[in-house]
Amino acid sequence: MKKALLLGATGTAVAIVMLAAGFLAGRQQVEIADVPAPAAQASPTNVAELDRQEVETIVRDYLLTNPEVLLEAQQALEIKKQEQERLASREVISEARAEIFNSAYDGIVGNPDGKVTIVEFYDYNCGYCKRAQEDMQALTAADPDLRFVLKEFPILGPDSHKAHIVSMAFRALAPEKYGEFHNQLLGSEGRADENAAIKIALSLGADEAKLREEMKNPAIADAFSKTYELANKLSITGTPSYVVGNEVVFGALGKDVLSEKIEAARACGEEGC
Secondary structure: OHHHHHHHHHHHHHHHHHHHHHHHHHHHHHHHHOOOHHHHOOOHHHHHHHHHHHHHHHHHHHHHHOOHHHHHHHHHHHHHHHHHHHHHHHHHHHHOHHHHHOOOOOEEEEOOOOOEEEEEEEOOOOHHHHHHHHHHHHHHHHOOOEEEEEEEOOOOOHHHHHHHHHHHHHHHHOHHHHHHHHHHHHHOOOOOOHHHHHHHHHHOOOOHHHHHHHOOOHHHHHHHHHHHHHHHHOOOOOOOEEEEOOEEEEOOOOHHHHHHHHHHHHHHOOOOO
């Protein structure tokens, strides 16, 4: 936040400098035009030094007198940036709707045939995802028409990556038990890694030899690659992040916020507003 504020302040100062420089340049041209030619031939170095001193004084005095302009500029910049990202995300969602909502390599909980879909990008070692797990469970329990798509998005190190490989392999072998596997691994207190994920998979009846063989499936790495690419297009860099209707929702904002987004998506229909 401090870095962003500094950048905003710098941009504001630069803008003021440019305005001041323009003002001085214009004034200088008028002043030079009003004097005889020999007197107007001042040293370029002296003129440059004078301009710089005057510009610095103008900028300093303005910012000291109006420090709130820095915050106003930063807020305006943030609003503009958010709007640009929102419009860009809508375009990506429109173009990649099938990959976002109906990809064959994603897990599904809730009603697989539900008429309204929410997509979550998550990491098994994300603390916020663990807290948001209750939101997912509450939403799917309360809404029998809700389809909850889970995009495996391991971004928190090698342990996460290996745990998600096991998750992908288990879902391929026992899709009917994937929801239970997901809830157990995400809800576990320890760090999710390959061993923890395999232990849960075996407790749910997976054959270890088949599971380990499926973990070698190159389709898993391909799925991760596609998810990373999609997340990049949607400006998703953290978890949990959601796609609901034509909107990307960042962070664990709680069940009530997600419910509002879901209802808005339901009102807009499958193709969105």
